[in-house]
Amino acid sequence: MSDDILRIRDLRVSTDTGVELLHGVSLELERGEILGLIGESGAGKSTIGLAAMGYGRGGCRITGGEVQLAGKDLASCTRREREAVRGARIAYVAQSAAAAFNPAHRLEKQIIEAPLYHGLMTEAEARAWMVELFTALGLPEPETFGRRFPHQVSGGQLQRAMVALAMACKPDVLVLDEPTTALDVTTQIEVLRLLRDTIRKYETSALYITHDLAVIAQVADRLVVLRHGQEVETGPTQQILTAPREDYTRRLVSERQASLSAPAGAAHKTGQELLRVEEVDATYGKAPVLSGIDLSVKQGETVAIVGESGSGKSTLARVVAGLLPPSRGRVAFDGAALPPSYRRRGKDLLRRIQLIYQLPDVALNPRQTVAEAIGRPLSRFQGLTGGANRAEVLRLLDQIGLPAEMADRLPGALSGGQKQRVCIARALAAKPDLIICDEVTSALDPLVAEDILRLLRRLQDELGITYLFITHDLSVVKRLADRTVVMQKGRIVEEAETDRLFAAPAQAYTRGLLASVPQLDPGWLDSVLTAP
Amino acid sequence: MLTLIAKRAVLGVFTLWLVSVLVFAGTEILPGDVAGAILGQSATPESLARLRAELGLDVPALQRYAEWLTGFVQGDMGRSMASGQPVADLLWPRFWNTMALAAYAGAIAVPLAVGLGITAAALRGGIFDRVSNVAALAFVSLPEYFLGLLLVLWLSVKTGWLPSLADTYDGMGLAAWFRATTLPMLVLVMVTTAQILRMTRTTVLGVMDQPYVETAFLKGLRNGRVVLRHATPNAAAPIVNVVSFNIAYLITGVVLVEAVFNYNGLGRFMVDAVSRRDLPLVQAAAMIFGGVYVFLNMVADIAAIALNPRLRHPRGKEA
Numbered sequence: 001m002s003d004d005i006l007r008i009r010d011l012r013v014s015t016d017t018g019v020e021l022l023h024g025v026s027l028e029l030e031r032g033e034i035l036g037l038i039g040e041s042g043a044g045k046s047t048i049g050l051a052a053m054g055y056g057r058g059g060c061r062i063t064g065g066e067v068q069l070a071g072k073d074l075a076s077c078t079r080r081e082r083e084a085v086r087g088a089r090i091a092y093v094a095q096s097a098a099a100a101f102n103p104a105h106r107l108e109k110q111i112i113e114a115p116l117y118h119g120l121m122t123e124a125e126a127r128a129w130m131v132e133l134f135t136a137l138g139l140p141e142p143e144t145f146g147r148r149f150p151h152q153v154s155g156g157q158l159q160r161a162m163v164a165l166a167m168a169c170k171p172d173v174l175v176l177d178e179p180t181t182a183l184d185v186t187t188q189i190e191v192l193r194l195l196r197d198t199i200r201k202y203e204t205s206a207l208y209i210t211h212d213l214a215v216i217a218q219v220a221d222r223l224v225v226l227r228h229g230q231e232v233e234t235g236p237t238q239q240i241l242t243a244p245r246e247d248y249t250r251r252l253v254s255e256r257q258a259s260l261s262a263p264a265g266a267a268h269k270t271g272q273e274l275l276r277v278e279e280v281d282a283t284y285g286k287a288p289v290l291s292g293i294d295l296s297v298k299q300g301e302t303v304a305i306v307g308e309s310g311s312g313k314s315t316l317a318r319v320v321a322g323l324l325p326p327s328r329g330r331v332a333f334d335g336a337a338l339p340p341s342y343r344r345r346g347k348d349l350l351r352r353i354q355l356i357y358q359l360p361d362v363a364l365n366p367r368q369t370v371a372e373a374i375g376r377p378l379s380r381f382q383g384l385t386g387g388a389n390r391a392e393v394l395r396l397l398d399q400i401g402l403p404a405e406m407a408d409r410l411p412g413a414l415s416g417g418q419k420q421r422v423c424i425a426r427a428l429a430a431k432p433d434l435i436i437c438d439e440v441t442s443a444l445d446p447l448v449a450e451d452i453l454r455l456l457r458r459l460q461d462e463l464g465i466t467y468l469f470i471t472h473d474l475s476v477v478k479r480l481a482d483r484t485v486v487m488q489k490g491r492i493v494e495e496a497e498t499d500r501l502f503a504a505p506a507q508a509y510t511r512g513l514l515a516s517v518p519q520l521d522p523g524w525l526d527s528v529l530t531a532p
Numbered sequence: 533m534l535t536l537i538a539k540r541a542v543l544g545v546f547t548l549w550l551v552s553v554l555v556f557a558g559t560e561i562l563p564g565d566v567a568g569a570i571l572g573q574s575a576t577p578e579s580l581a582r583l584r585a586e587l588g589l590d591v592p593a594l595q596r597y598a599e600w601l602t603g604f605v606q607g608d609m610g611r612s613m614a615s616g617q618p619v620a621d622l623l624w625p626r627f628w629n630t631m632a633l634a635a636y637a638g639a640i641a642v643p644l645a646v647g648l649g650i651t652a653a654a655l656r657g658g659i660f661d662r663v664s665n666v667a668a669l670a671f672v673s674l675p676e677y678f679l680g681l682l683l684v685l686w687l688s689v690k691t692g693w694l695p696s697l698a699d700t701y702d703g704m705g706l707a708a709w710f711r712a713t714t715l716p717m718l719v720l721v722m723v724t725t726a727q728i729l730r731m732t733r734t735t736v737l738g739v740m741d742q743p744y745v746e747t748a749f750l751k752g753l754r755n756g757r758v759v760l761r762h763a764t765p766n767a768a769a770p771i772v773n774v775v776s777f778n779i780a781y782l783i784t785g786v787v788l789v790e791a792v793f794n795y796n797g798l799g800r801f802m803v804d805a806v807s808r809r810d811l812p813l814v815q816a817a818a819m820i821f822g823g824v825y826v827f828l829n830m831v832a833d834i835a836a837i838a839l840n841p842r843l844r845h846p847r848g849k850e851a
Contacts, residue, residue, distance in 0.1 A: 086752035099743040103841055104765035114751040149841050165747075461623060 004028045005172050005205050006052060006090075012064035013056060022046050024065065029173065031089060034199060034206045036220030036237065037093060038213060038252070040445035041416075044229040045209040047512065049175040051075075053090050054082040070172060071347055087114040091166035095178035097158040101150035101165075107145025111165045120169050122288045133164040136201065137194050143214045155309075159405055163195060164238040167202065174206040180215060184308035184472065185516035192218060192518075193529055203301040211445060213252060216520035218525035219243055222483040225249050233238050241520055253520070255446050272299045273335075274434060276322065280329030282312075282319050289315045290490045293329070297434070302460065302467040304481035304498070306474060306513070313470050316434050320468065321355050327393050335434070351381045354427035358439035360419035364411040369420050370397070371407040377429040400455060417448035424455065428463075436468045453480055486510050533843045537834050544830040551822035552604070556597045558818075559811045565792060587613055604819065610812040619816045629700065630790075630797040633713055634782035637720035642775055645725040649732025649771075654759040656737060664729065678728035680719045680792040687715060687786070698793040714721045720786065724778040731774040735767040742766070769836035776832035784821040 006029040009431055013022040022044045029035050036047045053064055054074035058249040069090055074082055094100035104109055112126040122131065127146075127277070130476075134142035137160040138267040150158060159179060179195060192475040196219045199206050210216050216223060223240045225232040225248070233246045244250045248492040275297040282290040290312045296302045307313045310324055321329060321340030333353070339345050357363040374393045378384040384392055394404050400421045413421055420440060427435050437456070441449035459465060459482060469481055477484050477498060484501045486494045486509065494507045505511045515528055571579055584590050603610060609619035667732045669681070688696035698712050739745065740763050749764040787799030798817060805813035837843055 050750075055750060057746070083754060085754045086750055088752055091746070092750040094743060094747065096743065102744040102748070102762050102766070104762075110747075113753075116755075117751065117753060149845050151842050152845060348769045 003031050005031045006207075007068040008052065008065070009068070010050070010065035011048065011051055011062065011067065011075075012061055013044075013051055015061045016059035016061070020229070021060065022051070024403065025225055025226070025229070025231055026065075027231070028289070029205050029207060031172075031205055032203045033206055033222065034196075034220050036216035036223040037207060037209045037225055037226060038211065038216055039226035039232075040211060042228070042446065043226040045211075045226055045346055046177050047229075049092070049177050049207055049209050052173070052175055053086050053092060055086065073495060077506050084118070087171075088118040088120060088169045089171050090170065090173040090175065091171040093162050093166045093176045093179045096182050098150065098155060098164035100162060100180075103150055105149075106146065106147055107153075107161055108313050111146060111161070111168050113168075114165075115169045118169060126168065129170070130164060132226060133162075133167055133198075137161075137164060138190075139164075141426070150444065150471065156183055156191055158193055159183060160194060167198070167204070170202070172205060173522075176206055177209045178211070179208075181210065181212065182298075185474070185518075186308060186512060188215075188518075189525070189528060191514045192525060195219070196525070208354075212518065213241070214520050214524070217520050217522045218518065225252070232245070237522055241478075241522070251447060252307075255450050262428070270299045273297070274299045274333065275468070276300075276332040277316075277320065278330045278332070280316075280319060280326045280331065282315055282324055282326045284324075290319065290326070290489060293492060295492070295495075297466060297468060298459070299503055300464045300466055301483065302469055302481045304469040304471060304477040304484045305487060306477055306484060307487035308472060308513075310489070312485040313472075313487050314438055315490075316357070316487070317438050317470050320434075321353060321436055330391065336434065339496065347381070349480075350489075351430045352433045354432040354434070355436045355438065356420075356423050356427050356440050358442050360423050360443070361411070363423050364419055366411050368497050369408050369410055370402075371416070373422060374409075374429050376424050377426060381430050392429070396428055399428065400425045411490060416444055417451060420444060421455065424459070428459065432465065434468060435468045436470070438470045438518075439472070442471070442473065449476075456480070475515060500530060533837060533846075536837050536843065539648040540830060540833050540837070544826050547826050548823060551826065552601055552819060553597075555815050555818040555822065556593075556600065560593055588602055595658040600815065602732055604816075609816040611693055612813055614808050614810045619812050622814055623798070625819070626796060626798045626801045629795070630783055630786070630799070632709075633716060633720070633786070633795065633797065635777065636710075636713060637717045637724065638779050638782055640717070641724045641778070642728065644721070645728035646732050646771060646775070648725070648834035649729040650736055650759060650764060651761070652733045653740065654756055656740075661733075662777065667731075668726035668729050671722045672730070675788075676723050676810075677788045677792050679722055680716070680789055681719055683715050687718075696793070700796060713795070716786075716789050716795055719789050719792075720782055725783060728771075728774055728778055732767070732771050732833065735770045736763050739763040739766045765839075768839045772835045772839070773832045776828040776835075780825050780828045783824050 008025060008027050010021055010024045010026055012020060012024055014020045025044070025048060027035065027048075033037075037048060039045055044142065047057070047060065050057055050060075052067055052069070054067060054077075056061070056062065062075045065075060069085060072081065072085065074085065077502045101107065103454075108127070108130060110120075111130050112123065115121040115129070130146060134145050139157055139160055145153075149159075153161065159182070162172075162179070171224045176195070180191050183191060192215065192279050197203075199219075208216060208220055218503065220237050221280040222235065223237050224234045225246070227238065227248055232248050233240070233244070235245075238461045240249060241253060244253055260501075273296055274294070277293055277295040277488045279391070280290055280293040281288065291472060293316060295303075295316075300417060304311045305316060315324060317385065320338075322338070322345055326338035331340070333349065342350065368376075371390065371393045374396055375384075378389050378392050382392075390407075393407055397404060397407060402421055402425075406414070406418070406422075411422070414422065424441075441452050444452060460467065467480075469477070471477060482498065484498045484499070485492055486507070490511050494501065494505065494510045495504070501510065502514065505514055518524065521527075543733075571583060588596065600610065607620070609623065611621060613616055615622075648664055651666045655661050684696045687694050694715050695712055696715070698716050700709060700712055704712075736759065740759070742763075745758060745762055748758045753762075784799075786797065787803060789795070790797040790800045798820065802814060802817035802821075805817060
């Protein structure tokens with residue numbers, strides 16, 4: 001017990017409007033230990049991480065309990081005392097380094113600022129330490145890397161530089177808030193390894209916050225499972241993964257291994273070709289983003305397009321939707337040529353191809369009620385007005401599993417998963433043949449995403465809709481897609497039946513991609529890294 | 533980045549040309565003409581026609597525009613129709629008067645307003661923030677001639693500290709000039725400071741919500757340092773914009789203040805020229821005003837480009 005570097009007792013945090021976010025959480029962090037905080041969004045993970053630094057985001061305050069960092073209570077000490085500890089003895093690694101670095105300053109200026117400000121090192125010492133960290137973190141040209149501005153380095157490099165920023169004062173404790181979530185899988189694996197090795201090398205303690213069990217399994221010694229601002233259970237990583245005591249933890253663990261085993265409703269598969277993309281090139285300005293894309297999608301089928309950011313998968317979706325006319329090639333829909341721009345597509349064609357977006361918050365007009373959002377395509381495409389419109393809205397809500405009283409709510413009063421269901425209902429209202437799903441589950445918590453996938457699958461069984469499923473998440477692909485297309489740098493690398501692709505990928509790139517998906521097994525990271 | 537700046541400069545020249553078209557077209561459709569204004573009641577159709585021919589008003593508008601523009605580009609602004617003197621001789625002294633007053637007010641208002649705005653943002657919600665906010669709102673909402681009259685009442689009529697009229701003349705001493713122009717300067721400072729202050733505060737506060745400001749706080753930095761080092765550099769471009777907008781106002785929008793203090797500036801000059809239908813004077817003054825606006829906006833845009841680290845240090849090039 002005496003070796004605890006951080007001890008949180010009965011911590012309560014409230015917003016400035018009096019809503020309590022944390023209802024008395026307690027945890028201990030030993031020296032050199034990595035403690036994982038896991039849970040869905042809204043569970044209070046980040047709030048705990050920031051409270052450990054005596055900081056509240058956007059007016060949040062610590063209203064009860066204590067935060068003992070190396071014997072000093074950050075909840076009750078003065079502001080000056082808190083500021084003296086922050087950055088120096090406990091430091092923060094944010095989810096999005098791209099947003100967390102100040103765009104106006106060079107990296108080195110930001111990294112050596114804290115040690116100089118706190119008077120912990122001379123400028124020469126701080127620089128030397130920064131270069132050592134850059135080297136440990138595998139950054140290119142560590143001597144001069146700091147001369148760059150944040151926008152001049154890649155996302156993976158910036159995330160590593162963020163770790164250097166946090167380690168600049170040689171703190172006792174690091175708070176890592178989803179440090180790899182914004183990265184591509186292949187980048188994540190590299191950052192994850194360096195992160196873990198760096199923390200171990202300098203014997204730093206860490207609070208590691210994430211919603212991804214498989215990621216945390218690779219780095220954490222112990223786990224705290226959180227839900228609704230309360231602790232669900234705490235235990236060694238191995239025990240939580242293999243023998244969870246609480247029902248909620250069991251659901252979290254089993255979701256990772258879940259699969260929608262039943263094959264899609266074969267009844268609707270006519271084998272007829274619905275969408276055909278031939279030799280399509282596309283550019284943004286002068287930069288080529290797609291080259292020579294050939295793709296065929298059959299009626300009632302789900303085709304997944306996977307790839308890392310920059311692979312052109314979303315651009316392909318935009319080409320099919322008519323938002324970005326291709327610079328070369330043809331797109332045909334249901335046997336007839338599809339006009340390149342949506343502006344030249346007739347009302348019926350527009351109706352038959354619908355799009356669902358990644359961020360339901362942005363895709364819904366905040367001033368329109370659910371009934372208005374869903375009712376608009378009904379009146380435009382089917383001419384339904386008044387009572388008939390209302391009845392159809394309620395039928396659709398029932399179909400997507402939302403209660404009828406949701407109809408008159410504004411999007412602000414819905415959860416993320418509910419909003420995405422409304423977006424699906426809005427697409428269904430047009431009675432489409434093809435729905436393009438662009439990362440529709442990426443912004444959702446795992447258990448909610450699971451529900452959305454089940455819903456999409458059921459709708460396909462019932463209505464025979466064809467899906468073009470754009471995603472970077474291979475576990476989603478495995479559960480939903482009949483066929484999978486792998487894209488890299490604007491080209492199709494490989495295309496196969498999903499089962500075959502996962503069992504025997506033909507291309508090295510696909511193999512790398514598949515191997516990069518984190519597994520629940522805590523030994524996975526080491527096994528991947530030692531594999532040839 | 534240089535290409536961007538060059539593009540912006542070309543756009544500025546193009547805008548200036550558009551201004552010239554509008555100015556010329558605008559003065560063309562002004563009711564009445566200078567011949568009518570000069571001859572007044574005694575005009576007969578014959579004498580009007582003779583005077584028009586004399587003044588060159590019978591030539592087609594397009595041709596007059598071409599001649600006027602080529603003359604203007606070469607610095608020849610034509611002659612006043614009313615007095616026959618070269619426009620340049622009449623206009624430039626007034627222009628420098630206006631510039632002197634604008635410089636006097638701007639040199640005080642800009643640093644004051646930006647400083648107060650940043651301070652208000654740093655002390656968000658505190659007494660200083662609230663008082664400066666209310667005061668700024670009051671100054672923005674009071675008409676400038678009313679502010680001017682209030683100042684005259686207090687600082688001139690009641691106390692006799694400063695002269696109520698800003699009479700300036702050639703060869704007056706520097707001290708006398710400052711004394712004469714301090715009252716109009718104060719009015720201008722109040723009005724512009726209020727606007728720049730509010731805009732600076734809003735912009736800096738907008739940046740304060742950015743994640744990198746949180747990063748700075750989590751380094752344990754004090755509030756003042758976070759505001760100055762981390763928030764303000766990222767708020768610079770909008771601040772430069774509102775500053776240049778206000779300087780443009782100081783040069784082109786001060787006709788009321790000039791009237792209240794009887795100051796011999798370009799604004800009153802133009803109003804007088806309009807009432808006399810002295811088109812060359814009106815056109816020249818309008819072009820000067822348009823040019824000042826276009827120039828200052830261009831400077832603001834170029835500053836915004838130059839202040840953007842993404843454009844200053846493009847990707848792929850080392851430091």
